[in-house]
Amino acid sequence: MPRPPAGIPARTARVSRCLSFSACHRLHSKSLSDEENLKLFGKCNNPNGHGHNYKVVVTVRGEIDPTSGMVINLTDLKEYMQEAIMEPLDHKNLDKDVAYFADVVSTTENVAVYIWENLQKRLPGGTLYKVKVYETDQNIVVYKGEETTPEK
Secondary structure, eight states: OOOOOTTOOOOEEEEEEEEEEEEEEOOOOTTSOHHHHHHHHGGGGOTTOEEEEEEEEEEEEEEOOTTTOOSSOHHHHHHHHIIIIIHHHTTEEHHHHOGGGGSSOOOHHHHHHHHHHHHHTTSOTTOEEEEEEESSSSOEEEEOSOOOOOOO
């Protein structure tokens, strides 16, 4: 990336892009009995599943290129999101159509991790800042990659 002209500091910015996708899933852990699953997940453990219209906000960060004025070309970001989110998840049964969820409970937390990992493979290194997934207007997960959890 070219450097800004002498005397002008480099500027860092965050850029976000949104999209929506529809998918169904069933909250069910293979590590629990049917009774334990029902107690833990309630109606979300319905054997026939249930659906959501998810909203995803992807945020990248980086230096503003002095030539283009951009952190990332939004056309590129749109394409990365199409490949990493829409193609594998939109109008899918997460538990049956997405191999990742064969042994991972398809909670919104794990959907956010899946999206993060898929985007990491496509975006320039170190640019992915945050993935925010709205399962509903009230249930939202933010994932910023691996963060250490204090030991208990």
